[in-house]
Amino acid sequence: MSFEDNYESRVIVALDFKDRKEAISMAKLFTPELCKIKVGLELFVSCGPSIIEELNSLGYKIFLDLKFHDITNTVIQSCVTASSLGVWMLNIHSSSGKNTMVNSKINLVNNNYATLLLGVTILTSLDENDIDEIGYKNDIRSQVLKMATLCKESGLDGVVCSAEEAKSIKLKFPKNFICVCPGIRKKDEESNDQKRIITPAMAAKNGADYIVVGRPIIKSKNPLESLISIKKEFDNGLKKNEK
Ligand code: C5P
Numbered sequence: 001m002s003f004e005d006n007y008e009s010r011v012i013v014a015l016d017f018k019d020r021k022e023a024i025s026m027a028k029l030f031t032p033e034l035c036k037i038k039v040g041l042e043l044f045v046s047c048g049p050s051i052i053e054e055l056n057s058l059g060y061k062i063f064l065d066l067k068f069h070d071i072t073n074t075v076i077q078s079c080v081t082a083s084s085l086g087v088w089m090l091n092i093h094s095s096s097g098k099n100t101m102v103n104s105k106i107n108l109v110n111n112n113y114a115t116l117l118l119g120v121t122i123l124t125s126l127d128e129n130d131i132d133e134i135g136y137k138n139d140i141r142s143q144v145l146k147m148a149t150l151c152k153e154s155g156l157d158g159v160v161c162s163a164e165e166a167k168s169i170k171l172k173f174p175k176n177f178i179c180v181c182p183g184i185r186k187k188d189e190e191s192n193d194q195k196r197i198i199t200p201a202m203a204a205k206n207g208a209d210y211i212v213v214g215r216p217i218i219k220s221k222n223p224l225e226s227l228i229s230i231k232k233e234f235d236n237g238l239k240k241n242e243k
Helices: 020-029 041-047 050-057 072-084 098-110 128-134 140-153 163-172 200-206 223-242
Strands: 011-014 036-040 062-068 089-093 116-120 158-160 178-181 210-213
Touching (some): 011 223, 020 050, 020 223, 036 041, 036 050, 050 062, 062 072, 072 089, 072 098, 116 140, 116 178, 140 163, 163 178
Parallel strands (some): 011 036, 011 210, 036 062, 062 089, 089 116
């Protein structure tokens, strides 16, 4: 099926706000046809699970980005509880280990949740110096590929990675192993705390399935216009891949 036939927005807007009203007003500027919504730690910690219900009632598919990283039982129970809120996608840190990832996915399936479960690899705010300082022996590319392999072997649906690394992940694994890519900036745009950034066009070229974009949209003078422009660049890249 072609990109056009199978159309759904591949842009996930990160609603990184503390304030419920601000988050909801921003969500109301967009539509579920234009984007999906990411609820991360800041919004979830300040508003709690009811924010998911509110965004669901606006028709959005929600990626709950809490990057669970804990002992096996705690992560499993958190995944099942998060799925009961009606989220479309959620994630675990892959350094939680294989046993935790395998059993989290099994528990979701056994409880009849179709929630997509992703593994976080190396955060896009880290560069080679940072991961060397933490103590990883590999460079970023090999470490991300190693973690992605672990996620795939654990039965997860995909990974969160930089679109720089999506290319090698897509070469190694089947097409339906999802790459969700943050660290997206248009050419010459402020990178903020992100260290591994890439444009929407390059992200598409490298095989990103979804891009996660926060500040370039939510801090923009015209968030709707920024979303439309980023989406257009990404969609054009996805269409080119089909040729
Ligand atoms: O504002 P910006 O576009 O940099 O936001 C990126 C979003 O993606 C943030 O909400 C951040 O928490 C999230 N994220 C990330 N890197 C990851 C996983 C999630 O930047 N590896």
